[in-house]
Amino acid sequence: MYNKETQIIDEIMQLMVNKALTSGQKLPSENALAKKHNVPRMTVRNALTTLEERGYIYSVQGKGRFVKEKSMQIELHLTGKKSFTDKMEQLGYDLTTKNICCExxxxxxxxxxxxxxDKDDSVYKIGRLRWIDDEPxxxxxxxxxxxxxxxxxxxxPNITSMFAYYRKQGYHDFTSQKNVLSVTFPTEYEQKLLSCKRMVPLILVESDCLDADSKQVLEHTKILYRSDTFKYDISMDA
Amino acid sequence: MYNKETQIIDEIMQLMVNKALTSGQKLPSENALAKKHNVPRMTVRNALTTLEERGYIYSVQGKGRFVKEKSMQIELHLTGKKSFTDKMEQLGYDLTTKNICCExxxxxxxxxxxxxxDKDDSVYKIGRLRWIDDEPxxxxxxxxxxxxxxxxxxxxPNITSMFAYYRKQGYHDFTSQKNVLSVTFPTEYEQKLLSCKRMVPLILVESDCLDADSKQVLEHTKILYRSDTFKYDISMDA
DNA sequence: TCATCGTAACTTGTCGCCAAGTTGTTGTGT
DNA sequence: ACACAACAACTTGGCGACAAGTTACGATGA
Known part of the structure; x- marks a missing residue:
């Protein structure tokens, strides 16, 4: 049962990797696949729903399921000195940023x-959403x-670039400390922000940004990248 | 519909993060949750199945669903000079390696x-499966x-450590080139090897290992880590 | 002959009901 | 009083039928 579902998933994934199934193309219907694999329709449906939630295909009732356009692929480089904004501009992408919260x-x-x-101090969370070429x-x-x-x-509530804000506050040189990368799934809120389905994993990078002179921690950051778009070049000689 | 499912997922995830739901504990039944959220049972079932496939809970027919024990959490450090074996030993883990393929x-x-x-040359793929404390x-x-x-x-077919093999071939100093980290989902085969469900994302790290002296590429490696266990410390000063 | 409308055949989406497994309670026998 | 068996109430698992949407084909009318 579970194996059959994954087998169907793997087979379709393979077709997409091999370019035998390209964006916009229609997949076989649930009934056709059920017949082909000699499994109940439910098994096929579960497999296809999984692919849908991973963001590879989309479904139109009455019409069928279709391969989605592939997300753009961006390779981030591991440098603590450059802001995300600078990196994207350097790579030639059109970046738009919107402040989404200050609380x-x-x-x-x-x-x-x-x-x-200290426990009685106030700590604020500033959130920004980043679009590249009009896609969150x-x-x-x-x-x-x-x-x-x-x-x-x-x-x-008006900040779009933290680095710009810190420069206005008199800080000029920054260093990064303790960068940890892990993988997480989007909450409903994050799904809405990033326009992605719930099974698209997010790359979570947490780090501290320090004032290079005084070694004071300026901020703790949590960045959520869509893993269907971003790879991380972690080469030491970047 | 989709939102309701994700809302239920988020709520249960939150309970687990908050320690309000701990390992071994039983979740409310499908019918109880359906009643609580005023949604069809199917909606609840989809949400719970998702949590199951992400590896957070398990299900026993007739009995209910229970929170799984949390995987051990390991933080890998970004150093190209040390083998995986050395890193795990250094961290005090009991590592077992088995050769799974040579083709x-x-x-x-x-x-x-x-x-x-060249196109007519032969290239071999050597695979090893790694257990830590008896878990793949x-x-x-x-x-x-x-x-x-x-x-x-x-x-x-007999190799468990590539570094040991290279040393036997006369190579002593290694360097790493072009490390790229991305996220992928396990195939059926990989699920079996790693004993994980199909929605547990894998961290894929690809790199080239070079002979430090001649700068020859000795191997191209693809490492698949379970993301529910591994975080990656990508700090530059590691 | 061509255009339009209706219906059948197809598609995905959903739901109620039955299947299979577990547990607790009650009744009966020793 | 205690043990065992049966049944009811609960649990998750699965399936067939119906709902809702799309498209193609055939029939009818101009």
Missing amino acids: KINYDEKMYRRLQA MAIHYSFVHAARFPSIAGDG | KINYDEKMYRRLQA MAIHYSFVHAARFPSIAGDG
Whole structure:
């Protein structure tokens, strides 16, 4: 049962990888596949739904299922010195950024410790959504200590570039500390923001950004990249 | 519909993150959740099946669904000089390796180019499965040029450590080139090897390993890590 | 002959009901 | 009083039939 579903998934994935199935092309119907594989229609449906939720195909009732256009593929380079904005411009992409939130967070021990904040201090979360060539591609969250940026509550909703904001506050040189990459799935909210289905994994990169001079932690960042678009070049000589 | 499913998923994920739902604990039944959320049972079933396929819960017919034990969490460090074996030992884990395949691959332009092989040359794929504390955690594939290792066809099925093999062939110093990290889903075969469900994303790291002296490419590697276990510390000062 | 409308055949989407497994309670026998 | 068996109530698993949407073909009218 489970194996049959995955077999059908693997077979269709292979057809797409081999270019035997290209974007816009129609897949065989549920009944046709059920007959071909000698399995109940439900098995086929589960397999196809999985492909749909992974973002590879889309479904039109009464019409059929079709291969989606492939997302653009972007290779991010591991350099802590450049902002996401700079990297995208360097690669020739058209980047648009929109501020999506500025809110005070509840006490969180780990976060507060990283920001060197006391339990009674205020910590703000600034969120930006990034479009590349008109497609939402990444969510950036920055967490900052209000004692370090006293007007963050008022400024926050207008910030699109944290680096620009820090420069306005007198910081010029930045360094990055403790970059950890993991994989997660989008919440409903994130799905809406990124226009993706629930089984598209997100690459989560967490790090601290420091003022290069004083070694003070300026922000803790959480960046969510769509894994169907982004690869990460982690070569040491980047 | 789609939103309701994801909402239920998010709610249960939140309960697990908050420790309100811990391993071994029973989840509410399909009917209870359907009633609570005022949705058809099918909606709940889809949501729960999703959590199951992501590896968070398991299901026993007639009994209910239960929270799985959390996978061990391992943070890999970005150093090209150390083998996976060395890293795991250093971290204090009990690593077991088994050779799973040695086979000649079909011509693949990209692969052959990376290995500096001509179209008529032979390229072999050596696969190893890695257990940590008796749980399958990673699959390692090495691709080598037979002209560089003429006895690979005979030796290959017995290799568990490529570095050890290269040392026996007279290579002592290695460097890594072009490490690219991406995210993929396991095929049926990989699911069986890694004992994981089909929606557990895998972290795929591809790189070339070079002989430090001659700068010759010794192998192209593809490593598949379970993303529910591994995080990647990509800090530059690792 | 061509255009339009209706119907049948196809497609995906959903739901109710039955199947299969587990557990708890009640009744009966020792 | 205790043990065992049967049945009801619960659980997840699966399937057939119907719902909703699309397209193609055939019939009718101009």
